[in-house]
Amino acid sequence: MAVAYLKEQGYCLIEKNWRFKNFEIDILAKNDSTLIFVEVKFRNKSILSTVDIISSAQKKRIIKAAHHYIQKNEIDLNIRFDLIFIDNSSKNPKLRHFKEFFTPYFD
Numbered sequence: 001m002a003v004a005y006l007k008e009q010g011y012c013l014i015e016k017n018w019r020f021k022n023f024e025i026d027i028l029a030k031n032d033s034t035l036i037f038v039e040v041k042f043r044n045k046s047i048l049s050t051v052d053i054i055s056s057a058q059k060k061r062i063i064k065a066a067h068h069y070i071q072k073n074e075i076d077l078n079i080r081f082d083l084i085f086i087d088n089s090s091k092n093p094k095l096r097h098f099k100e101f102f103t104p105y106f107d
Helices: 002-008 056-072
Strands: 012-020 023-031 034-043 078-087 094-098
Touching: 002 012, 002 023, 002 034, 002 078, 002 094, 012 056, 023 056, 034 056, 056 078
Parallel strands: 034 078
Antiparallel strands: 012 023, 023 034, 078 094
16 A cells, blocks of 8 residues: 555655565655655554654664665665555555654764
8 A cells, every 4th residue: 555655656666675684664765866765554543643653763773774775775865764654443544644754863
């Protein structure tokens, strides 16, 4: 559902379920001159706010994996971290795309 949505929006799919060690990026896509690392979350009952869906530990893992991907592939593009949230609590799942859901920070 998330991949189909991104393609409909004109994104080019680069990778799906890309792994580095024990880290995973759900979707890597490109839109114009931006490489987008997309985390996809499904929920049947959404008791968390969307802000709390990705923990700080998860963000760090995503950033580490993204850093490795960028280095390994010598990427020279703008970078963005998005969230696609799919609410499965009704018969018709609802997809929400949060662009620039978080910004990487370095310790």
